[in-house]
Amino acid sequence: MTYQITTILLLAFSVFMLTTACEESSSMDNNEASERPEYAIALHGGAGVISRDIDDEIRQEYVDALHEAIRLGRDMLEEGAEALDVVEQVVRLMEDNPLFNAGRGAVMTNEETFELDASIMDGRDLSAGAVAGVTTVRHPITLSRLVMENSRHVLFARDGAERYADMMEVERVDPSFFHTERRYEQLRRAQERDEVRLDHSGEQSMNPGGHAEIDDAKFGTVGVAVLDRNGNLAAGTSTGGMTNKRFGRVGDSPIHGAGTYANNETCAISSTGTGEEFIRHAVAFQISAIMEYTGASLNDAANQVINGKLQPGDGGIIGVSHTGEIAMVFNSPGMFRAAADSRGRFEVAIWDEEENLD
Amino acid sequence: MTYQITTILLLAFSVFMLTTACEESSSMDNNEASERPEYAIALHGGAGVISRDIDDEIRQEYVDALHEAIRLGRDMLEEGAEALDVVEQVVRLMEDNPLFNAGRGAVMTNEETFELDASIMDGRDLSAGAVAGVTTVRHPITLSRLVMENSRHVLFARDGAERYADMMEVERVDPSFFHTERRYEQLRRAQERDEVRLDHSGEQSMNPGGHAEIDDAKFGTVGVAVLDRNGNLAAGTSTGGMTNKRFGRVGDSPIHGAGTYANNETCAISSTGTGEEFIRHAVAFQISAIMEYTGASLNDAANQVINGKLQPGDGGIIGVSHTGEIAMVFNSPGMFRAAADSRGRFEVAIWDEEENLD
Numbered sequence: 001m002t003y004q005i006t007t008i009l010l011l012a013f014s015v016f017m018l019t020t021a022c023e024e025s026s027s028m029d030n031n032e033a034s035e036r037p038e039y040a041i042a043l044h045g046g047a048g049v050i051s052r053d054i055d056d057e058i059r060q061e062y063v064d065a066l067h068e069a070i071r072l073g074r075d076m077l078e079e080g081a082e083a084l085d086v087v088e089q090v091v092r093l094m095e096d097n098p099l100f101n102a103g104r105g106a107v108m109t110n111e112e113t114f115e116l117d118a119s120i121m122d123g124r125d126l127s128a129g130a131v132a133g134v135t136t137v138r139h140p141i142t143l144s145r146l147v148m149e150n151s152r153h154v155l156f157a158r159d160g161a162e163r164y165a166d167m168m169e170v171e172r173v174d175p176s177f178f179h180t181e182r183r184y185e186q187l188r189r190a191q192e193r194d195e196v197r198l199d200h201s202g203e204q205s206m207n208p209g210g211h212a213e214i215d216d217a218k219f220g221t222v223g224v225a226v227l228d229r230n231g232n233l234a235a236g237t238s239t240g241g242m243t244n245k246r247f248g249r250v251g252d253s254p255i256h257g258a259g260t261y262a263n264n265e266t267c268a269i270s271s272t273g274t275g276e277e278f279i280r281h282a283v284a285f286q287i288s289a290i291m292e293y294t295g296a297s298l299n300d301a302a303n304q305v306i307n308g309k310l311q312p313g314d315g316g317i318i319g320v321s322h323t324g325e326i327a328m329v330f331n332s333p334g335m336f337r338a339a340a341d342s343r344g345r346f347e348v349a350i351w352d353e354e355e356n357l358d
Numbered sequence: 359m360t361y362q363i364t365t366i367l368l369l370a371f372s373v374f375m376l377t378t379a380c381e382e383s384s385s386m387d388n389n390e391a392s393e394r395p396e397y398a399i400a401l402h403g404g405a406g407v408i409s410r411d412i413d414d415e416i417r418q419e420y421v422d423a424l425h426e427a428i429r430l431g432r433d434m435l436e437e438g439a440e441a442l443d444v445v446e447q448v449v450r451l452m453e454d455n456p457l458f459n460a461g462r463g464a465v466m467t468n469e470e471t472f473e474l475d476a477s478i479m480d481g482r483d484l485s486a487g488a489v490a491g492v493t494t495v496r497h498p499i500t501l502s503r504l505v506m507e508n509s510r511h512v513l514f515a516r517d518g519a520e521r522y523a524d525m526m527e528v529e530r531v532d533p534s535f536f537h538t539e540r541r542y543e544q545l546r547r548a549q550e551r552d553e554v555r556l557d558h559s560g561e562q563s564m565n566p567g568g569h570a571e572i573d574d575a576k577f578g579t580v581g582v583a584v585l586d587r588n589g590n591l592a593a594g595t596s597t598g599g600m601t602n603k604r605f606g607r608v609g610d611s612p613i614h615g616a617g618t619y620a621n622n623e624t625c626a627i628s629s630t631g632t633g634e635e636f637i638r639h640a641v642a643f644q645i646s647a648i649m650e651y652t653g654a655s656l657n658d659a660a661n662q663v664i665n666g667k668l669q670p671g672d673g674g675i676i677g678v679s680h681t682g683e684i685a686m687v688f689n690s691p692g693m694f695r696a697a698a699d700s701r702g703r704f705e706v707a708i709w710d711e712e713e714n715l716d
Contacts, residue, residue, distance in 0.1 A: 255613060
């Protein structure tokens with residue numbers, strides 16, 4: 001008798017639990033279906049020490065540039081453009097804007113030259129392309145896409161990448177095209193302080209000091225992550241690297257898994273910050289892996305990496321997930337960024353997560 | 359009354375479950391403590407299509423070379439050497455052996471030159487160093503270690519890396535030092551078949567054909583992963599890349615997260631195979647991430663990636679975990695490899711996982 005009662009109670013309890021679980025699952029599906037945006041885009045124009053006291057005029061220049069970029073991406077997505085095309089076109093626009101450390105406006109190397117890195121990745125099949133240290137290619141993001149689509153390889157470097165560009169239909173410029181007075185001043189200040197020292201002494205300092213109001217000498221990378229109406233994810237990143245860099249230094253921007261990652265099953269990510277730390281922690285891939293292996297949301301995964309693995313000041317990421325969730329997570333004082341989606345989200349921000357400079 | 363009986367039964371059941379769980383946990387701890395080796399090492403000399411019909415003499419040359427390398431590592435570890443030193447010294451030995459596609463014996467580029475890549479990583483603090491496309495450095499693994507220990511950067515490429523070498527005390531050689539007749543023949547055959555084509559046509563083939571008995575033209579990388587007596591992990595990889603490569607192609611070997619990874623909390627890994635696939639799947643880091651985020655063993659994690667994410671024929675990895683577990687997992691017909699640990703494990707193998715050519 002006791003045995004029967006217990007059995008009945010346990011059975012009833014099991015049925016109750018199963019029912020509850022099914023209801024939760026069903027209500028989640030409904031919520032997701034109603035809330036999930038048809039497309040989403042996030043972009044960054046670099047992270048770093050960005051003083052809140054910058055001139056209103058300069059601040060407005062950045063806000064306008066971020067607006068222009070996010071509007072281009074949003075409009076393309078609204079019209080049904082493919083994720084890869086949106087990534088490429090928005091990055092190209094930012095490469096042409098001298099405010100950002102990519103393409104025109106890139107920081108200068110120790111030898112007063114420009115060495116540009118970029119990468120792109122297609123979340124549909126994990127296909128990927130990148131170039132490191134190109135010197136005459138106006139839009140390194142486009143050359144990266146050509147590496148992805150026209151070769152079986154992922155990464156071409158320096159003189160080799162220039163020879164590849166010779167074979168491709170891609171716009172070339174004289175290196176002086178990339179020159180801006182602001183970056184030359186940044187280099188001069190960096191060299192005066194010998195900020196990037198690479199010697200046997202072990203006494204290195206890469207701290208770029210504080211008197212520039214926008215200190216993006218290490219961080220001014222641009223990057224875009226997109227979910228399109230077909231549910232495809234893509235991401236791309238482009239940079240001039242670090243002011244006063246030497247020795248063909250390669251940062252995280254052309255490294256898939258570190259600076260860029262896209263996988264339709266999880267998310268699309270572009271990183272900006274101290275590239276070496278992003279390589280050591282495989283930041284872009286790690287966020288995707290946390291989502292895949294723990295079921296975390298994009299923002300949870302990004303926070304675990306940016307605020308749990310990296311050190312304060314290292315930088316940040318922007319990303320979109322396969323469900324259209326947007327993340328813009330950074331541990332530096334500021335990150336130039338913007339986001340938009342099909343549900344009307346449209347924002348531009350520099351400092352706190354809450355602000356919206358729209 | 360019924361209620362009381364049910365409560366008592368549920369309580370008794372809970373106590374039983376807790377007791378069982380504790381017993382299991384305790385017995386696992388005992389097993390691990392008694393079975394955990396004090397040190398462990400695994401190494402590879404590349405994966406690929408290795409015919410079982412190779413001459414006994416050639417087979418014996420590889421077996422002897424793998425023996426020599428694993429013995430060096432084992433003896434150093436037995437005497438208490440640090441993981442990083444063991445990785446560097448064993449890779450140097452293999453770089454000097456013309457059988458392997460690293461250092462002397464490296465494959466030739468399309469331009470009949472040698473472009474060497476290497477990387478090293480320290481599991482203690484995730485510090486990392488790498489070089490891509492060096493041409494006059496006898497031991498690229500040693501230059502990688504100098505990048506890690508003497509710069510704040512992770513990766514230097516091509517002419518930039520050569521300039522860094524100029525500043526370091528590292529042995530330089532004339533590029534002809536790396537030449538071997540066998541690799542020249544491989545290049546000639548590859549060029550006859552135009553195997554690595556990089557053009558607009560999209561009709562690429564990198565299949566190196568079948569008539570060489572040991573087809574390691576894509577795969578002959580070397581790599582070492584070590585757990586030392588102090589519980590520190592380190593890994594390193596060195597390669598000449600892919601026969602007939604062009605455009606400064608960078609594969610996975612100098613990319614931390616793809617070709618090499620080490621984290622004292624999880625494992626140390628070195629990869630060998632079609633580098634592009636190892637980059638797209640961030641293979642070395644992904645294995646570490648699966649261990650970290652799901653609690654999987656090293657072998658489970660490696661199998662999930664090599665046999666679950668990659669395609670058959672892509673290659674494989676060797677690795678050791680923080681508990682001294684050794685993994686040598688590959689999806690190609692063969693992988694030159696060896697392993698040893700403090701409990702007397704000492705083995706050399708080429709084909710099936712079961713064999714031991716000791």
